[in-house]
Amino acid sequence: MARVRLAGVGKTYPDGTSAVTDLDLDIADGEFLVLVGPSGCGKTTALRMVAGLEEISSGTLTIGDRVVNRTPARDRDVAMVFQSYALYPHLSVRDNIGFGLQLRKVAKSEIKKRVEAAAETLGLSEHLDRKPRNLSGGQRQRVAMGRAIVRDPQAFLMDEPLSNLDAKLRVQMRAEISRIQRDLGVTTIYVTHDQVEAMTLGDRVAVMKKGVLQQVASPQELYDRPTNIFVAGFIGSPAMNLLQGSLEADGDGDGARLALGDQTLAVPGPLLAERPALRGYIGRGVAVGIRPEDMEDAELDGARDGAVLDSTTELVEALGSELLVHFRITAAPVVTEDTKELARDAGADGLPAEAASSGLIARFSPRSRTAIGHPVRVRVDTGRLYFFDPVTGAGIWGDPAPAQQQKEGTHA
């Protein structure tokens, strides 16, 4: 078990693709770090550089006390779980798990003991003599895990290990990976494009976009204080609603007024006091983020003035525990490089750039009686509004300044 440090690590492929740029990460001994981002953002490349399967173009990689930039994979003492599992088809489960130990010339009796212990942990004891082709997807996944844990390595590297499982099994294996990692206390870097996996597994989560690290923080911190529009839009499901608004001084009070199209929300004084940088945006346009879960049916909740958006329900998705209510207001959607990247990730063909209105999604209690085609009054928790610079997309917080948050700070 060891600390893993990446300092200014970059990768440029021979064809000129710059897959990872200046990546700084400091992963503590025993920490579970999740690397998350849309597909193609360089997560796998970053992980493979740590593994030693991809040459590092720039920067320094340290595992434990050793700089390992030039150390071949076999001598780095890290174990990898591949997205495809990569089981040796000609070997039994026992030999698949024990292969790494055999190559390291561990004594036969010791291999047997360790393989059986690993199989026990993973519930594979009955399948030790089978071949991979006779295993179910979930069992193959376990064998791949077993191959990693039996070696007791300095670090685990996992590249989307659950992406080939069906939804139910994925939830189950997610919990299991979390348990095993905590039991063994092995430093782990886990790559995924699924933000739910990232949030549930990670001690800390690193969000990447186009090869550039955006933010590293605990899941809660990412959710509460995203450093920019990209992180804000990527973390959370359904995604945060992003609208163009403008801030105006609120005559006498210490708050401000936020115009969203033809409607207005009151920005409470304490929020402004907490995020002093916001004052600089008064009289200017600003990008506003509202999380679906920060909205509620005003009929249920009682509405204060300045905290309600009026609209018409366009669609209701009833999930039993909650209703997802789609509605539209006249504020224009935010269009920045970040939102385009998010839309691309979501599979949309890009937003209509000049739209005069935006669709929003709110998460209502199932007791709401709202119905398609009927007027709806949506109460907004104005104390939890998010603000971003409309041009750079940077989050508007007080301190620390967003520019510094992009860099890796001290970790929890």
Next chain:
Amino acid sequence: MSTREDTAAVDPAAAPDPGQGAPQSSLASRIVSRLGSGLLQAVLVLIAVFWLMPTLGLFISSLRSPQDNSASGWWAVLTEPSQLTLENYASLLDNEGFVASFFNTVLITVPSTVLIVVIAALAAYAFAWLEFPGRDWLFLGVVGLLVVPLQVALVPIAQIYGGLGIYGSILGVVLFHVGYGLPFAIFLLRNFFAAIPRDLLEAARMDGGREFTIFRRVILPLGGPAIASLAIFQFLWVWNDLLVALVFADAQNQPMTKALQSEMRQFGANIDVISSGAFLSMVVPLLVFFAFQRYFVQGVMAGAVK
């Protein structure tokens, strides 16, 4: 990179639905699934009989005296089993030149096959999985050699062999076969090895494998079917070769093909050894085939990456 992503992307759709695979199955798998049905089996048996008939004919001819063979067809034994005799084989064993040619054939064929398979497997691994400068150009060169006809090299190589003093020797014949067998062998194995998922090799690398360990413990077992096919193909080719032997082997190093050919020329003198010799030269490759047969296991890759 797309290969890496693709293995995963394909997966959910590819996961077979147990018991419901039939509607979209390919022609081949439908044929296989009908193998059990009587009609197809009967047809297959018929084809097999047709294939076996000449072999059987040759075998029985080799067990009849030359007089009987010229008087009637081999099927005459069906009515007169007493015609069967081992005399042809006895005179085959008495014919020193022919016995020597059998051993010459073995001495030519076994080293040629082994060398080709070993060198080609190592080279194919390098071409498929090692990064080195000029690799792809070199491989293109190998592919280019595939289309160079053997005949163009006969004269220059004969001259080189003359200079080296190995003209007419078994070594010369073996080297020629190895040289001419390698391009195809490398080409075949490289393509097979390249189709092994990259993840498997990388997993072995992470598990602590050096290149040679990976080659021996992952690539070779997985490449078994391709290597077995190559070995048999190569064995047959060299075993049955006449042209190279005619040009490069002198009389005391001549293989069976050449010996048979000279027996044929003096037809009548040694007619008794022709059918038994021919059968002998045919039966050895068959034995080799059956020995390797168990390596032609289908679907060895199943369960590797998914």
